Amino acid sequence: GAGVSQSPSNKVTEKGKDVELRCDPISGHTALYWYRQSLGQGLEFLIYFQGNSAPDKSGLPSDRFSAERTGGSVSTLTIQRTQQEDSAVYLCASRVTGTMNTEAFFGQGTRLTVV
């Protein structure tokens, strides 16, 4: 596609339910990032995929959070047993790597509300 696509745009879920957030990066972009942004705050790094390398999961806040990237393209961020503090906008970005100094392209995010 022309840009990074995230779905759904908005998700309201009940506390304790599992949710899946999807990111479809720009074709050919080997690096994919997930960030979380709480209201009025900065971007909190969650996880980073680079090609076939093991993902950098150092930002995942708990073992309820997991992510995968199938076939080096689409990524899914899964939050199990959601809590109210998980409410935030989840942003995905992708970029070309292999050469330094490239910009990241962001999707429009998924606004997750846990009630």
Add this chain to the structure above:
Amino acid sequence: SQQGEEDPQALSIQEGENATMNCSYKTSINNLQWYRQNSGRGLVHLILIRSNEREKHSGRLRVTLDTSKKSSSLLITASRAADTASYFCATDTMNRDDKIIFGKGTRLHILP
């Protein structure tokens, strides 16, 4: 953990004035990037400055980088109402293999 820290957290100026935002970071970097965010959704890339560059221009934007002080500034000249947004600096750190770390952002409000 946050790498960049923007200053100020919020800034309100009159339309037509210049807006300056600062960013400080902690570790060695490959480059520093500035992004804009409207309405709390996707970020848009504004400008990238490499670690061996000191100043860069793009339209009404001017970015400086001082690696000795681990700081950068973003200047928006002749501000417009449409510049109202949040601005984030982001660092490509040398030790973290392409991981981009963002600061907390500056909320800029242009007054008519």
